[in-house]
Amino acid sequence: MTKKPLPLAVSIGEPAGISADLLLSLYAQNGDGTLPVFIAYGNVEFLRARAKRLNLDIAICPCDPTQAFEVFPVCMPVVEVGSGVIDTPGVATIAGAKMALESISRATIDCIDNQCAALITAPINKAAVKKIGFEFPGHTEFLAHLCADGELVPTPIMMLAHGNLRVVPLTIHVALSKVPELISQSMIETHVAIIARDLVERFGIRSPKIALTGLNPHAGEEGAFGLEDIERIVPAVKTLQAKGIDVFGPYPADTAFYLPNWQKFDVVVAMYHDQALIPIKTVAFEEAVNITLGLPIIRTSPDHGTAYDLAGSGNASTKSMHAAILKAFQLSGGTN
Numbered sequence: 001m002t003k004k005p006l007p008l009a010v011s012i013g014e015p016a017g018i019s020a021d022l023l024l025s026l027y028a029q030n031g032d033g034t035l036p037v038f039i040a041y042g043n044v045e046f047l048r049a050r051a052k053r054l055n056l057d058i059a060i061c062p063c064d065p066t067q068a069f070e071v072f073p074v075c076m077p078v079v080e081v082g083s084g085v086i087d088t089p090g091v092a093t094i095a096g097a098k099m100a101l102e103s104i105s106r107a108t109i110d111c112i113d114n115q116c117a118a119l120i121t122a123p124i125n126k127a128a129v130k131k132i133g134f135e136f137p138g139h140t141e142f143l144a145h146l147c148a149d150g151e152l153v154p155t156p157i158m159m160l161a162h163g164n165l166r167v168v169p170l171t172i173h174v175a176l177s178k179v180p181e182l183i184s185q186s187m188i189e190t191h192v193a194i195i196a197r198d199l200v201e202r203f204g205i206r207s208p209k210i211a212l213t214g215l216n217p218h219a220g221e222e223g224a225f226g227l228e229d230i231e232r233i234v235p236a237v238k239t240l241q242a243k244g245i246d247v248f249g250p251y252p253a254d255t256a257f258y259l260p261n262w263q264k265f266d267v268v269v270a271m272y273h274d275q276a277l278i279p280i281k282t283v284a285f286e287e288a289v290n291i292t293l294g295l296p297i298i299r300t301s302p303d304h305g306t307a308y309d310l311a312g313s314g315n316a317s318t319k320s321m322h323a324a325i326l327k328a329f330q331l332s333g334g335t336n
Contacts, residue, residue, distance in 0.1 A: 005037075006117035007068035007077070008328050009107040012042030013122025015085055015096040017306030018316040020050045022122070025318050026325070027076045028056045036329040039068040039077040039116065041103040047078060049087035054314045065115040081106050089312030092128040100124045101134065108146045111297040118298035118328035119143075122321070123305050137173045139301070140292055147295050157194055157293040159267065160277065160303060161327070162284035166267040167257075168195055168293075169276035179272045180228055183215055188236035192269060196245045198293040199266055202331050208266040211256055212237060212249030215271045219250040259283075286319040289327045298331045300324040 013019035023040055024047065040047070047060050059075030068077045082099025104124075110116045121139060136142040144156040159168045170191055171179050192210060199208035212233055213219070216226040219233075233250040240247045248265075255261060256268050257279040270276035280288050281303070290301040302320035310316040 005069065006115065006332075007065055007072075008036055008038040008118050008120060008325060008332070009065070009110055009116035010038050010040045010120045010325070011103040011107045011122055012040055012047075012081075012100065013103070014092065014100055014125040014128065014306045015042070015046055016088055016090055016092045016311060017123065017125070017308055018311050019122030019306070019321075020047055021054060021311060021314065021316050022302070022318050022321040024051050024054060024056050024058065024076070025314070025316075026322055028058050029318075033073070036325060036334075037069055037072045038120070038325060039063070039065055039079055041079045041081050041107040043082040043085045043099055044078050044080055046082070046085040046087055046099075047076075050089075050312065053087060053089070053312050065110055079106060079110075087312070090308040092125050092308075094132060097125070097128040097132050097134075101129055101132070104139070104142065105146060108143060108297065111299075112147065117332040118300070120321075120324050120328050121299060121301045123302070125306050140172070143292060143295060143299060147297060149296075154296065155190065155194060155294045157191055157198075159195075159291045159293055160280040160288050161291055162280060162288045164266075165262060165280065165283065167276045167280050168267055168269045169271075169273045170269060171272045173273065176272065176274075180215065180226075183228060183232055183271055185232045185236045185239070188212070188233060188269075189239055192236070192240055192245065192247055193243075194294045195267060195269065196247075202293075202298065203266075205266050207246060209264070210245065210247040211251055211261075211265040211268045212247060213253040213256045213268060213270045213275060214250035218252045286317050287323050288320065289324045291327065291331070298328055300328040300331070 044062050061075040062080045063077045071077045081102045084095040085099050111119045140156045144154050171182050199205045214229045219229045229250050253275050288303040290303050292299040302324045304320050
């Protein structure tokens with residue numbers, strides 16, 4: 001029996017930002033029919049107003065995921081969420097924040113229920129959603145909460161990727177002063193095991209090679225610049241190697257990301273946010289894709305923010321959103 005193709009789900013993100021611009025523009029540019037079929041989760045009237053502002057002559061119609069393939073050639077399919085959202089580029093509103101969260105929730109649930117093949121999330125404004133009770137550090141932690149099976153909450157891991165260049169920050173949205181106390185041997189072992197598994201199962205890499213950076217300059221210089229590398233990272237590497245995982249390090253971060261070294265590995269696992277994001281954004285600022293590992297669903301996201309200053313202008317680059325859609329399509333097996 002032929003497996004029924006499923007659409008990709010795209011949460012609309014912050015409506016006052018550029019996300020709607022990107023989705024509408026990509027759909028409008030899909031004259032050759034090469035864009036994977038997706039269904040947006042947002043407010044139809046808001047999207048029609050933004051399309052009019054952008055001078056895009058496209059049809060936008062409400063439907064559910066089962067109808068997406070039928071309507072995609074003639075109009076952009078949308079699961080209706082939110083109400084009272086007005087097209088106000090650059091100006092966040094309570095109604096917009098509510099729609100952004102409802103969009104994520106509905107799209108995630110449809111992926112869990114196998115109504116959609118994968119989830120692409122547009123960026124949200126954390127300050128705006130916190131005003132309506134959002135209690136999570138970020139998007140990724142909220143997705144883990146939505147994907148929880150009873151009390152079992154998955155461990156989400158953020159990966160940034162551009163082609164075969166991949167990086168994972170072990171710690172994400174925390175103050176730099178908190179990082180050393182969060183990095184432990186057990187935390188490293190847990191995260192690297194998940195990374196190795198998903199590289200095999202989702203990326204099709206049979207025997208992934210994983211590098212770890214050091215926490216301190218020069219990976220601690222044998223204890224001269226701190227003991228964390230010796231006491232926590234090295235033992236984790238040895239334990240993981242004993243379990244058959246090809247993990248190496250810790251390497252000084254400034255040499256691990258030297259391009260010929262980076263290309264030797266399937267992923268470099270860095271200790272904190274900027275240690276990981278600076279190199280990937282240096283080589284692929286507009287085209288890197290955020291991929292969440294460790295979840296029961298496939299999730300990608302463009303690697304940029306809401307860009308309020310560009311919203312409604314038609315000048316925002318679609319490259320990262322396009323890359324996120326294509327990566328989700330690829331990771332889901334390209335079934336649509």
